[in-house]
Amino acid sequence: MRADRLGTAVLVITAVLSFAGAPGHGREMRDARMKRFVTPALPPGEGRAIAERSCVICHSRMLLVQQAKDSTAWEKTLATMQKWGAPLTPAEHDSLVRYLVTTLGPRAAQSPR
Amino acid sequence: MDTLLSRRRFLALAASASAGIALGSLIPRRALAAASAIPDGVIVRNDWPEHWETQVAALGRAPLTANEHFFVRSHFPVPDVEAATWTLEIAGACARPRRYTLAELQRGESSTRTVTLECAGNGRSRMALANTSGTQWDLGAVGTAGWTGVLLGDLLREAAPAADAAHVWFECADQAPMPDVPLFVRSIPLAKALDDVMLAWGMNGKPLPRLHGAPLRAVVPGWFGMASAKWVRRIRLETKPSENHFMIRGYRYNAPGEDPAKAAPVETMRVKSLITAPLAGGTVKAGALTVRGFAWGDAPIAQVDLSMDGGRTWSTAVLTGAEQKGAWRTFEAALPVDAGAHALLARASDANGVVQPRQARINAGGYGNNSWHEVAFHAR
Numbered sequence: 001m002r003a004d005r006l007g008t009a010v011l012v013i014t015a016v017l018s019f020a021g022a023p024g025h026g027r028e029m030r031d032a033r034m035k036r037f038v039t040p041a042l043p044p045g046e047g048r049a050i051a052e053r054s055c056v057i058c059h060s061r062m063l064l065v066q067q068a069k070d071s072t073a074w075e076k077t078l079a080t081m082q083k084w085g086a087p088l089t090p091a092e093h094d095s096l097v098r099y100l101v102t103t104l105g106p107r108a109a110q111s112p113r
Numbered sequence: 114m115d116t117l118l119s120r121r122r123f124l125a126l127a128a129s130a131s132a133g134i135a136l137g138s139l140i141p142r143r144a145l146a147a148a149s150a151i152p153d154g155v156i157v158r159n160d161w162p163e164h165w166e167t168q169v170a171a172l173g174r175a176p177l178t179a180n181e182h183f184f185v186r187s188h189f190p191v192p193d194v195e196a197a198t199w200t201l202e203i204a205g206a207c208a209r210p211r212r213y214t215l216a217e218l219q220r221g222e223s224s225t226r227t228v229t230l231e232c233a234g235n236g237r238s239r240m241a242l243a244n245t246s247g248t249q250w251d252l253g254a255v256g257t258a259g260w261t262g263v264l265l266g267d268l269l270r271e272a273a274p275a276a277d278a279a280h281v282w283f284e285c286a287d288q289a290p291m292p293d294v295p296l297f298v299r300s301i302p303l304a305k306a307l308d309d310v311m312l313a314w315g316m317n318g319k320p321l322p323r324l325h326g327a328p329l330r331a332v333v334p335g336w337f338g339m340a341s342a343k344w345v346r347r348i349r350l351e352t353k354p355s356e357n358h359f360m361i362r363g364y365r366y367n368a369p370g371e372d373p374a375k376a377a378p379v380e381t382m383r384v385k386s387l388i389t390a391p392l393a394g395g396t397v398k399a400g401a402l403t404v405r406g407f408a409w410g411d412a413p414i415a416q417v418d419l420s421m422d423g424g425r426t427w428s429t430a431v432l433t434g435a436e437q438k439g440a441w442r443t444f445e446a447a448l449p450v451d452a453g454a455h456a457l458l459a460r461a462s463d464a465n466g467v468v469q470p471r472q473a474r475i476n477a478g479g480y481g482n483n484s485w486h487e488v489a490f491h492a493r
Protein backbone atom coordinates (compact mmCIF):
# COMPACT_ATOMS: atom_id res chain seq x y z
CA MET A 1 0.00 0.00 0.00
CA ARG A 2 1.44 3.32 -1.08
CA ALA A 3 -0.08 5.15 1.88
CA ASP A 4 1.68 2.75 4.22
CA ARG A 5 4.95 3.27 2.41
CA LEU A 6 4.61 7.02 2.59
CA GLY A 7 3.56 6.82 6.20
CA THR A 8 6.65 4.81 6.99
CA ALA A 9 8.88 7.09 5.00
CA VAL A 10 7.64 10.27 6.58
CA LEU A 11 8.93 10.62 10.08
CA VAL A 12 7.21 13.27 12.09
CA ILE A 13 8.58 13.41 15.59
CA THR A 14 5.56 14.40 17.57
CA ALA A 15 7.47 15.68 20.57
CA VAL A 16 6.51 19.32 20.84
CA LEU A 17 9.58 21.48 20.51
CA SER A 18 10.12 25.11 21.24
CA PHE A 19 10.24 26.84 17.89
CA ALA A 20 13.61 28.36 17.13
CA GLY A 21 12.14 30.52 14.41
CA ALA A 22 11.79 29.46 10.78
CA PRO A 23 12.38 32.72 8.96
CA GLY A 24 9.56 34.90 7.85
CA HIS A 25 6.55 32.90 8.98
CA GLY A 26 5.18 35.54 11.30
CA ARG A 27 4.81 35.92 15.03
CA GLU A 28 1.67 33.79 15.18
CA MET A 29 3.67 30.86 13.87
CA ARG A 30 6.26 31.29 16.61
CA ASP A 31 3.46 31.20 19.18
CA ALA A 32 2.05 27.94 17.85
CA ARG A 33 3.02 24.54 19.14
CA MET A 34 5.52 23.22 16.64
CA LYS A 35 6.71 19.76 15.76
CA ARG A 36 9.82 18.74 13.92
CA PHE A 37 9.42 17.43 10.40
CA VAL A 38 11.91 15.16 8.67
CA THR A 39 11.82 14.77 4.92
CA PRO A 40 11.39 11.21 3.60
CA ALA A 41 13.96 9.32 1.54
CA LEU A 42 13.38 8.13 -2.00
CA PRO A 43 12.77 4.38 -2.26
CA PRO A 44 15.90 2.33 -2.95
CA GLY A 45 16.57 1.17 -6.49
CA GLU A 46 18.74 1.70 -9.50
CA GLY A 47 18.02 5.23 -10.67
CA ARG A 48 17.53 6.79 -7.24
CA ALA A 49 20.70 8.86 -7.64
CA ILE A 50 19.38 10.24 -10.93
CA ALA A 51 16.11 11.23 -9.26
CA GLU A 52 18.05 12.88 -6.44
CA ARG A 53 20.10 14.85 -8.95
CA SER A 54 17.46 15.74 -11.52
CA CYS A 55 14.08 15.90 -9.74
CA VAL A 56 14.99 17.28 -6.33
CA ILE A 57 16.10 20.57 -7.86
CA CYS A 58 12.61 21.99 -8.03
CA HIS A 59 10.63 20.01 -5.48
CA SER A 60 11.17 17.74 -2.54
CA ARG A 61 11.43 13.99 -2.46
CA MET A 62 8.13 13.97 -0.64
CA LEU A 63 6.23 15.20 -3.69
CA LEU A 64 7.85 12.50 -5.78
CA VAL A 65 7.07 9.56 -3.49
CA GLN A 66 3.33 10.27 -3.47
CA GLN A 67 2.97 9.97 -7.26
CA ALA A 68 1.64 6.78 -8.84
CA LYS A 69 1.96 6.36 -12.59
CA ASP A 70 2.46 3.83 -15.35
CA SER A 71 5.26 4.19 -17.89
CA THR A 72 3.13 6.29 -20.29
CA ALA A 73 2.27 8.76 -17.54
CA TRP A 74 5.84 8.95 -16.24
CA GLU A 75 7.14 9.54 -19.79
CA LYS A 76 4.69 12.42 -20.10
CA THR A 77 5.82 13.87 -16.78
CA LEU A 78 9.50 13.57 -17.66
CA ALA A 79 8.91 15.19 -21.06
CA THR A 80 7.47 18.22 -19.26
CA MET A 81 10.24 18.28 -16.66
CA GLN A 82 12.95 18.07 -19.32
CA LYS A 83 11.28 20.86 -21.28
CA TRP A 84 11.48 22.90 -18.09
CA GLY A 85 15.18 22.19 -17.61
CA ALA A 86 15.55 18.94 -15.66
CA PRO A 87 19.08 17.81 -16.57
CA LEU A 88 18.88 14.27 -18.01
CA THR A 89 20.89 12.47 -20.68
CA PRO A 90 18.93 10.00 -22.85
CA ALA A 91 20.41 7.09 -20.87
CA GLU A 92 19.53 8.73 -17.57
CA HIS A 93 16.01 9.39 -18.83
CA ASP A 94 15.51 5.67 -19.58
CA SER A 95 16.98 4.62 -16.22
CA LEU A 96 14.83 7.12 -14.40
CA VAL A 97 11.62 5.94 -16.07
CA ARG A 98 12.42 2.33 -15.11
CA TYR A 99 13.11 3.42 -11.53
CA LEU A 100 9.93 5.46 -11.25
CA VAL A 101 7.68 2.79 -12.76
CA THR A 102 9.25 0.14 -10.50
CA THR A 103 9.08 2.11 -7.28
CA LEU A 104 6.18 4.50 -7.93
CA GLY A 105 4.03 2.60 -10.38
CA PRO A 106 0.26 2.89 -10.82
CA ARG A 107 -2.08 2.16 -7.94
CA ALA A 108 -3.93 -1.11 -7.88
CA ALA A 109 -7.64 -0.72 -8.65
CA GLN A 110 -9.18 0.69 -5.50
CA SER A 111 -12.53 1.78 -4.33
CA PRO A 112 -12.91 5.47 -3.73
CA ARG A 113 -12.94 6.39 -0.06
CA MET B 114 18.68 35.34 1.84
CA ASP B 115 17.12 34.88 -1.58
CA THR B 116 14.93 31.79 -1.92
CA LEU B 117 15.22 31.85 -5.66
CA LEU B 118 18.08 30.81 -7.82
CA SER B 119 19.54 33.59 -9.88
CA ARG B 120 20.46 32.78 -13.46
CA ARG B 121 24.12 32.89 -12.46
CA ARG B 122 23.49 30.44 -9.65
CA PHE B 123 21.47 28.20 -11.95
CA LEU B 124 24.34 28.09 -14.45
CA ALA B 125 26.71 27.20 -11.64
CA LEU B 126 24.37 24.43 -10.54
CA ALA B 127 24.04 23.15 -14.08
CA ALA B 128 27.82 23.03 -14.34
CA SER B 129 27.92 21.12 -11.06
CA ALA B 130 25.36 18.68 -12.42
CA SER B 131 27.42 18.00 -15.50
CA ALA B 132 30.37 17.37 -13.19
CA GLY B 133 28.28 14.76 -11.36
CA ILE B 134 27.57 16.77 -8.21
CA ALA B 135 24.14 16.26 -6.66
CA LEU B 136 22.07 19.38 -7.22
CA GLY B 137 19.74 18.40 -4.41
CA SER B 138 22.39 19.23 -1.85
CA LEU B 139 22.68 22.76 -3.25
CA ILE B 140 19.04 23.75 -3.00
CA PRO B 141 18.65 27.08 -1.22
CA ARG B 142 18.54 26.42 2.49
CA ARG B 143 15.65 28.80 2.94
CA ALA B 144 13.25 26.57 1.06
CA LEU B 145 14.26 23.53 3.10
CA ALA B 146 14.27 25.39 6.40
CA ALA B 147 10.72 26.55 5.86
CA ALA B 148 9.40 23.07 6.57
CA SER B 149 11.80 22.06 9.32
CA ALA B 150 9.24 22.78 12.04
CA ILE B 151 5.50 22.80 11.57
CA PRO B 152 2.53 23.76 13.73
CA ASP B 153 0.57 21.14 15.58
CA GLY B 154 -2.72 20.66 13.73
CA VAL B 155 -1.06 20.70 10.33
CA ILE B 156 -0.27 17.72 8.08
CA VAL B 157 2.70 18.22 5.78
CA ARG B 158 1.82 16.77 2.40
CA ASN B 159 4.91 18.25 0.78
CA ASP B 160 7.78 19.92 2.60
CA TRP B 161 8.87 22.25 -0.20
CA PRO B 162 7.34 23.96 -1.94
CA GLU B 163 5.08 23.96 1.11
CA HIS B 164 1.87 21.95 0.75
CA TRP B 165 0.31 21.74 4.20
CA GLU B 166 -3.20 20.68 5.04
CA THR B 167 -5.20 21.20 8.20
CA GLN B 168 -6.21 18.32 10.43
CA VAL B 169 -10.00 17.97 10.51
CA ALA B 170 -9.87 18.27 14.30
CA ALA B 171 -8.13 21.65 13.98
CA LEU B 172 -10.68 22.84 11.40
CA GLY B 173 -13.47 21.95 13.79
CA ARG B 174 -12.19 24.17 16.59
CA ALA B 175 -13.76 27.38 15.25
CA PRO B 176 -15.59 28.75 12.21
CA LEU B 177 -12.46 30.73 11.31
CA THR B 178 -9.34 28.69 10.63
CA ALA B 179 -6.32 29.89 12.60
CA ASN B 180 -3.57 31.34 10.43
CA GLU B 181 -1.01 28.80 11.63
CA HIS B 182 -3.38 25.96 10.70
CA PHE B 183 -4.67 27.33 7.39
CA PHE B 184 -3.77 25.07 4.48
CA VAL B 185 -0.84 26.10 2.31
CA ARG B 186 -0.46 25.33 -1.36
CA SER B 187 2.40 26.99 -3.20
CA HIS B 188 3.59 26.17 -6.68
CA PHE B 189 7.11 27.45 -6.03
CA PRO B 190 9.25 28.39 -3.02
CA VAL B 191 8.00 31.30 -0.94
CA PRO B 192 9.58 34.40 -2.50
CA ASP B 193 11.44 37.02 -0.53
CA VAL B 194 9.31 40.10 -1.02
CA GLU B 195 10.06 43.24 0.96
CA ALA B 196 6.79 44.97 1.80
CA ALA B 197 8.59 48.33 2.07
CA THR B 198 9.79 48.28 -1.52
CA TRP B 199 7.07 46.09 -3.06
CA THR B 200 4.66 47.70 -5.51
CA LEU B 201 1.50 46.53 -7.25
CA GLU B 202 1.20 47.49 -10.89
CA ILE B 203 -2.15 47.74 -12.66
CA ALA B 204 -1.43 47.60 -16.37
CA GLY B 205 -2.65 46.41 -19.76
CA ALA B 206 -5.88 47.37 -21.49
CA CYS B 207 -6.79 50.41 -19.42
CA ALA B 208 -6.67 54.21 -19.74
CA ARG B 209 -4.94 54.90 -16.41
CA PRO B 210 -2.30 52.30 -15.58
CA ARG B 211 -0.90 52.81 -12.11
CA ARG B 212 1.55 51.54 -9.53
CA TYR B 213 0.69 51.38 -5.81
CA THR B 214 2.83 50.90 -2.74
CA LEU B 215 1.36 48.86 0.08
CA ALA B 216 1.06 52.01 2.19
CA GLU B 217 -0.94 53.70 -0.58
CA LEU B 218 -3.32 50.74 -0.77
CA GLN B 219 -3.73 50.70 2.99
CA ARG B 220 -4.55 54.42 3.09
CA GLY B 221 -7.60 53.77 0.90
CA GLU B 222 -10.93 52.30 1.89
CA SER B 223 -10.40 48.81 3.26
CA SER B 224 -12.78 46.08 4.40
CA THR B 225 -12.71 42.66 6.02
CA ARG B 226 -14.66 39.76 4.55
CA THR B 227 -14.98 36.14 5.62
CA VAL B 228 -14.12 33.90 2.69
CA THR B 229 -13.55 30.16 2.36
CA LEU B 230 -10.71 28.93 0.18
CA GLU B 231 -10.37 25.32 -0.93
CA CYS B 232 -7.54 23.81 -2.91
CA ALA B 233 -8.88 22.36 -6.17
CA GLY B 234 -7.04 19.12 -5.37
CA ASN B 235 -8.58 18.72 -1.92
CA GLY B 236 -9.65 15.07 -1.62
CA ARG B 237 -7.44 13.94 -4.50
CA SER B 238 -6.13 10.97 -2.50
CA ARG B 239 -9.74 9.73 -2.21
CA MET B 240 -10.35 9.70 -5.96
CA ALA B 241 -9.93 6.22 -7.45
CA LEU B 242 -7.18 6.96 -9.95
CA ALA B 243 -4.62 4.37 -11.07
CA ASN B 244 -2.35 7.19 -12.29
CA THR B 245 -2.24 10.24 -10.12
CA SER B 246 -0.14 13.34 -10.22
CA GLY B 247 0.31 16.02 -7.63
CA THR B 248 -0.12 16.28 -3.92
CA GLN B 249 -2.32 13.60 -2.40
CA TRP B 250 -4.51 15.84 -0.28
CA ASP B 251 -7.00 14.24 2.07
CA LEU B 252 -9.79 16.42 3.48
CA GLY B 253 -8.11 19.46 5.01
CA ALA B 254 -6.97 21.62 2.10
CA VAL B 255 -9.77 24.03 2.92
CA GLY B 256 -10.16 26.86 5.40
CA THR B 257 -11.99 30.06 6.16
CA ALA B 258 -10.44 33.35 7.25
CA GLY B 259 -11.36 36.98 7.67
CA TRP B 260 -9.42 38.70 4.90
CA THR B 261 -8.64 42.41 5.14
CA GLY B 262 -7.79 44.43 2.08
CA VAL B 263 -9.12 46.48 -0.78
CA LEU B 264 -11.72 45.53 -3.34
CA LEU B 265 -10.02 44.83 -6.64
CA GLY B 266 -12.97 46.38 -8.43
CA ASP B 267 -12.19 49.77 -6.88
CA LEU B 268 -8.63 49.70 -8.27
CA LEU B 269 -9.77 48.47 -11.66
CA ARG B 270 -12.39 51.21 -11.97
CA GLU B 271 -9.69 53.78 -11.16
CA ALA B 272 -7.61 52.28 -13.97
CA ALA B 273 -10.53 52.70 -16.43
CA PRO B 274 -10.55 49.36 -18.29
CA ALA B 275 -10.65 49.54 -22.08
CA ALA B 276 -13.95 48.66 -23.73
CA ASP B 277 -12.57 45.32 -24.91
CA ALA B 278 -10.92 44.38 -21.62
CA ALA B 279 -12.56 41.15 -20.44
CA HIS B 280 -10.05 39.32 -18.25
CA VAL B 281 -7.77 40.12 -15.34
CA TRP B 282 -4.40 38.38 -15.12
CA PHE B 283 -2.59 37.97 -11.81
CA GLU B 284 1.20 37.88 -12.15
CA CYS B 285 3.05 36.72 -9.06
CA ALA B 286 6.51 36.99 -7.53
CA ASP B 287 7.17 33.31 -6.94
CA GLN B 288 9.39 31.41 -9.36
CA ALA B 289 10.66 27.87 -9.74
CA PRO B 290 14.38 27.28 -9.21
CA MET B 291 14.76 26.32 -12.89
CA PRO B 292 14.38 29.31 -15.19
CA ASP B 293 12.43 27.51 -17.92
CA VAL B 294 9.53 26.60 -15.64
CA PRO B 295 6.57 28.85 -16.50
CA LEU B 296 5.74 31.58 -14.02
CA PHE B 297 2.50 31.16 -12.10
CA VAL B 298 -0.14 33.26 -13.80
CA ARG B 299 -3.88 32.90 -13.32
CA SER B 300 -6.66 34.95 -14.85
CA ILE B 301 -10.31 35.49 -13.99
CA PRO B 302 -13.10 37.19 -15.95
CA LEU B 303 -13.24 40.98 -15.50
CA ALA B 304 -16.89 40.73 -14.39
CA LYS B 305 -15.85 38.53 -11.45
CA ALA B 306 -12.92 40.83 -10.62
CA LEU B 307 -15.28 43.82 -10.50
CA ASP B 308 -17.80 41.96 -8.35
CA ASP B 309 -16.31 40.69 -5.11
CA VAL B 310 -12.60 39.93 -5.46
CA MET B 311 -10.29 41.30 -2.76
CA LEU B 312 -6.59 42.07 -2.62
CA ALA B 313 -5.74 41.19 0.97
CA TRP B 314 -2.90 42.19 3.25
CA GLY B 315 -4.53 40.94 6.46
CA MET B 316 -5.69 37.52 7.63
CA ASN B 317 -7.79 36.98 10.73
CA GLY B 318 -6.81 40.38 12.13
CA LYS B 319 -3.08 39.84 11.66
CA PRO B 320 -0.69 40.78 8.88
CA LEU B 321 -0.92 38.32 6.00
CA PRO B 322 1.78 35.65 6.62
CA ARG B 323 4.41 35.19 3.92
CA LEU B 324 3.29 31.59 3.44
CA HIS B 325 -0.12 32.94 2.51
CA GLY B 326 1.09 35.51 0.01
CA ALA B 327 2.35 38.62 1.82
CA PRO B 328 2.46 41.40 1.12
CA LEU B 329 -0.64 41.03 -1.07
CA ARG B 330 -2.77 38.18 -2.35
CA ALA B 331 -5.96 37.86 -4.29
CA VAL B 332 -9.01 36.39 -2.55
CA VAL B 333 -11.56 35.17 -5.09
CA PRO B 334 -14.76 34.11 -3.31
CA GLY B 335 -16.47 31.00 -4.65
CA TRP B 336 -13.51 29.90 -6.75
CA PHE B 337 -11.03 27.16 -5.95
CA GLY B 338 -7.85 28.39 -4.30
CA MET B 339 -5.60 28.55 -7.37
CA ALA B 340 -7.52 31.67 -8.45
CA SER B 341 -6.56 33.45 -5.23
CA ALA B 342 -3.02 34.11 -6.41
CA LYS B 343 -0.39 34.86 -3.77
CA TRP B 344 2.47 37.40 -3.84
CA VAL B 345 0.67 39.38 -6.57
CA ARG B 346 2.90 42.03 -8.09
CA ARG B 347 1.15 42.90 -11.36
CA ILE B 348 -2.48 42.83 -12.50
CA ARG B 349 -3.06 43.07 -16.20
CA LEU B 350 -6.28 43.87 -17.96
CA GLU B 351 -6.47 41.75 -21.10
CA THR B 352 -8.94 40.89 -23.83
CA LYS B 353 -8.42 37.12 -23.44
CA PRO B 354 -7.81 34.64 -20.64
CA SER B 355 -4.17 33.83 -19.90
CA GLU B 356 -2.75 30.86 -21.81
CA ASN B 357 -0.21 30.17 -19.08
CA HIS B 358 0.58 26.52 -18.30
CA PHE B 359 -1.44 26.77 -15.08
CA MET B 360 -4.48 27.85 -17.08
CA ILE B 361 -4.25 25.53 -20.10
CA ARG B 362 -2.51 22.35 -18.94
CA GLY B 363 -3.07 22.48 -15.19
CA TYR B 364 -6.43 22.85 -13.46
CA ARG B 365 -8.56 21.15 -16.09
CA TYR B 366 -11.24 18.49 -15.67
CA ASN B 367 -9.78 16.19 -18.32
CA ALA B 368 -10.66 12.50 -18.16
CA PRO B 369 -7.69 10.12 -17.99
CA GLY B 370 -6.07 10.17 -21.43
CA GLU B 371 -7.88 13.33 -22.58
CA ASP B 372 -5.98 16.46 -23.62
CA PRO B 373 -6.31 18.94 -20.71
CA ALA B 374 -6.41 21.89 -23.09
CA LYS B 375 -9.69 20.56 -24.53
CA ALA B 376 -11.33 19.95 -21.16
CA ALA B 377 -13.38 22.25 -18.97
CA PRO B 378 -11.35 24.54 -16.70
CA VAL B 379 -11.41 24.12 -12.94
CA GLU B 380 -12.98 27.31 -11.64
CA THR B 381 -15.71 27.53 -9.00
CA MET B 382 -15.89 25.44 -5.84
CA ARG B 383 -18.36 22.56 -5.81
CA VAL B 384 -21.05 22.10 -3.19
CA LYS B 385 -19.49 20.07 -0.41
CA SER B 386 -19.71 19.27 3.29
CA LEU B 387 -17.21 18.16 5.89
CA ILE B 388 -18.03 16.51 9.21
CA THR B 389 -15.74 17.79 11.97
CA ALA B 390 -17.47 15.97 14.85
CA PRO B 391 -17.44 13.07 15.39
CA LEU B 392 -13.92 12.47 14.11
CA ALA B 393 -13.09 9.47 11.94
CA GLY B 394 -12.02 6.55 14.10
CA GLY B 395 -13.24 8.27 17.26
CA THR B 396 -15.33 6.90 20.10
CA VAL B 397 -18.42 8.71 21.39
CA LYS B 398 -20.96 8.07 24.12
CA ALA B 399 -23.99 6.06 23.05
CA GLY B 400 -27.19 8.07 23.27
CA ALA B 401 -27.39 11.47 21.58
CA LEU B 402 -24.62 12.11 19.08
CA THR B 403 -23.63 15.72 18.43
CA VAL B 404 -22.69 16.25 14.81
CA ARG B 405 -20.90 19.38 13.61
CA GLY B 406 -19.32 20.45 10.38
CA PHE B 407 -19.02 22.92 7.52
CA ALA B 408 -20.63 23.17 4.11
CA TRP B 409 -19.57 25.39 1.23
CA GLY B 410 -19.58 25.89 -2.52
CA ASP B 411 -19.94 28.66 -5.08
CA ALA B 412 -23.54 29.37 -4.07
CA PRO B 413 -25.20 29.78 -0.67
CA ILE B 414 -25.74 26.51 1.18
CA ALA B 415 -29.44 25.68 1.48
CA GLN B 416 -29.37 22.40 3.40
CA VAL B 417 -27.13 19.74 4.90
CA ASP B 418 -28.46 16.22 5.38
CA LEU B 419 -26.99 13.46 7.51
CA SER B 420 -27.42 9.71 7.21
CA MET B 421 -26.49 6.88 9.53
CA ASP B 422 -27.74 4.09 7.25
CA GLY B 423 -25.66 4.46 4.11
CA GLY B 424 -27.89 7.08 2.52
CA ARG B 425 -31.24 5.28 2.74
CA THR B 426 -32.71 7.85 5.13
CA TRP B 427 -31.58 11.37 5.93
CA SER B 428 -31.96 13.89 8.76
CA THR B 429 -31.61 17.57 8.08
CA ALA B 430 -29.00 19.42 10.12
CA VAL B 431 -29.45 22.96 11.43
CA LEU B 432 -27.43 25.62 9.63
CA THR B 433 -25.84 27.82 12.29
CA GLY B 434 -24.16 31.20 12.13
CA ALA B 435 -24.85 33.92 9.62
CA GLU B 436 -24.84 33.36 5.88
CA GLN B 437 -21.88 35.25 4.40
CA LYS B 438 -21.29 35.26 0.66
CA GLY B 439 -18.24 33.15 -0.16
CA ALA B 440 -17.92 31.67 3.34
CA TRP B 441 -18.79 28.21 4.58
CA ARG B 442 -21.85 27.56 6.75
CA THR B 443 -21.54 25.71 10.00
CA PHE B 444 -24.06 22.95 10.65
CA GLU B 445 -25.07 21.01 13.71
CA ALA B 446 -27.39 18.13 14.59
CA ALA B 447 -28.17 15.76 17.43
CA LEU B 448 -28.78 12.19 16.28
CA PRO B 449 -29.69 9.12 18.35
CA VAL B 450 -26.89 6.59 18.35
CA ASP B 451 -26.74 3.06 19.77
CA ALA B 452 -23.59 1.40 21.05
CA GLY B 453 -21.54 -0.11 18.24
CA ALA B 454 -19.83 0.79 14.99
CA HIS B 455 -21.38 3.46 12.78
CA ALA B 456 -20.78 5.36 9.57
CA LEU B 457 -22.12 8.90 9.30
CA LEU B 458 -22.66 10.55 5.91
CA ALA B 459 -23.06 14.25 5.09
CA ARG B 460 -24.58 15.68 1.92
CA ALA B 461 -24.95 19.42 1.21
CA SER B 462 -27.31 21.17 -1.22
CA ASP B 463 -27.04 24.74 -2.44
CA ALA B 464 -29.54 27.47 -3.21
CA ASN B 465 -29.48 26.57 -6.92
CA GLY B 466 -30.64 23.04 -6.13
CA VAL B 467 -27.24 21.47 -6.76
CA VAL B 468 -26.75 18.44 -4.50
CA GLN B 469 -23.40 17.06 -3.43
CA PRO B 470 -22.92 13.73 -5.26
CA ARG B 471 -22.31 10.37 -3.63
CA GLN B 472 -19.28 10.06 -5.89
CA ALA B 473 -17.63 12.89 -7.80
CA ARG B 474 -16.85 12.17 -11.43
CA ILE B 475 -13.28 10.95 -11.98
CA ASN B 476 -10.84 13.32 -13.67
CA ALA B 477 -7.15 12.78 -14.29
CA GLY B 478 -6.01 15.64 -12.09
CA GLY B 479 -8.12 14.55 -9.15
CA TYR B 480 -9.78 17.98 -8.97
CA GLY B 481 -13.05 18.99 -7.37
CA ASN B 482 -13.65 15.85 -5.31
CA ASN B 483 -16.89 16.69 -3.54
CA SER B 484 -18.04 13.15 -2.85
CA TRP B 485 -20.11 12.63 0.30
CA HIS B 486 -18.02 12.70 3.45
CA GLU B 487 -18.26 9.49 5.44
CA VAL B 488 -17.02 9.22 9.02
CA ALA B 489 -16.69 5.83 10.69
CA PHE B 490 -16.81 5.92 14.51
CA HIS B 491 -17.76 3.86 17.54
CA ALA B 492 -20.33 4.55 20.24
CA ARG B 493 -20.23 2.89 23.65
